[in-house]
Amino acid sequence: MTSRLQNKYALITGGFAGIGLETAKQFCLEGACVAITGRSEAGLERAQSYLGENLGKNAVTIQSDAADIQQQQALADKIKTQFPRLDVIYINAGDVTHKPFNEWEEADFDRVMNTNLKGPFFLIRALLPLLSDSASVILCGSVSAQIGLPQSSVYAASKAGLISLARTLSGELKHLGIRVNTLSPGPTLTEAFDKFGLPENEQEALINQVKELVPLKRLGTPLELAKAAVFLASDESSYMLGSELLIDGGVGNL
Numbered sequence: 001m002t003s004r005l006q007n008k009y010a011l012i013t014g015g016f017a018g019i020g021l022e023t024a025k026q027f028c029l030e031g032a033c034v035a036i037t038g039r040s041e042a043g044l045e046r047a048q049s050y051l052g053e054n055l056g057k058n059a060v061t062i063q064s065d066a067a068d069i070q071q072q073q074a075l076a077d078k079i080k081t082q083f084p085r086l087d088v089i090y091i092n093a094g095d096v097t098h099k100p101f102n103e104w105e106e107a108d109f110d111r112v113m114n115t116n117l118k119g120p121f122f123l124i125r126a127l128l129p130l131l132s133d134s135a136s137v138i139l140c141g142s143v144s145a146q147i148g149l150p151q152s153s154v155y156a157a158s159k160a161g162l163i164s165l166a167r168t169l170s171g172e173l174k175h176l177g178i179r180v181n182t183l184s185p186g187p188t189l190t191e192a193f194d195k196f197g198l199p200e201n202e203q204e205a206l207i208n209q210v211k212e213l214v215p216l217k218r219l220g221t222p223l224e225l226a227k228a229a230v231f232l233a234s235d236e237s238s239y240m241l242g243s244e245l246l247i248d249g250g251v252g253n254l
């Protein structure tokens, strides 16, 4: 076990499953104290059981909706009562809805943008007074922002917004010692695939189709993404600013 995140306090949004939950585990193993958020009761229980002995010792769970702008200040206030400061924010909660261009209703558009872009914008602002003078803010992008995948119009635009935000906030906050970077996954095997509401055989067919799009011909694992997040959260990435790290099996570049 290494301790690249010793004495660091971290918040991971959307940490009740998938990439966020595995990242919380890896952060704990590297010595950090971690707060994770999510919405559902089932997710909360699953996360608590996955974190095991870390829970209560160096991990806390908080129910909070990333899409609800009012809840972002409340979350920041709660973090203030738990941690003396924040060294890492990982904006990971994301709404992965995909639909044909003609089928997007305004409410769907708003929900995706609120979860993926507007909520994070106001959360980071609410947390600013708590950020340390060597803080790392990691925004979860997606390789979808780099390619023209059908049905991803709103989702990809929201992630492109985050990639832009990593640059502009880095420019605005660098004098405070705060670095903002994007971590962009390619297709990764998580519970996100359950959210398309497909029967089991169709979901499997979708996963096989997606694998074919990936130059490495497989999906990524939450652990591969979590290891990259550890790097970005740690001082090992101290020369990265306003940048994007693609962990995508080659989708964005080949």
Ligand SMILES: NC(=O)c1ccc[n+]([C@@H]2O[C@H](COP(=O)([O-])OP(=O)(O)OC[C@H]3O[C@@H](n4cnc5c(N)ncnc54)[C@H](OP(=O)(O)O)[C@@H]3O)[C@@H](O)[C@H]2O)c1
Pocket (backbone or CB within 6 Å): 013, 014, 015, 016, 017, 018, 019, 020, 037, 038, 039, 040, 041, 043, 044, 064, 065, 066, 067, 092, 093, 094, 095, 096, 115, 140, 141, 142, 143, 184, 185, 186, 187, 188, 189, 190, 191, 192, 193
């Ligand atoms: N998996 C992929 O192939 C892939 C590819 C590119 C990018 N990404 C990005 O990676 C991030 C994580 O994805 P994942 O695949 O790990 O997803 P996941 O397995 O579905 O997990 C998402 C987590 O976020 C929570 N969450 C969802 N909406 C939330 C909200 N409004 N407020 C608070 N928590 C919320 C969920 O818990 P609750 O349901 O309890 O809220 C869950 O814990 C997302 O930003 C996604 O866009 C994923």
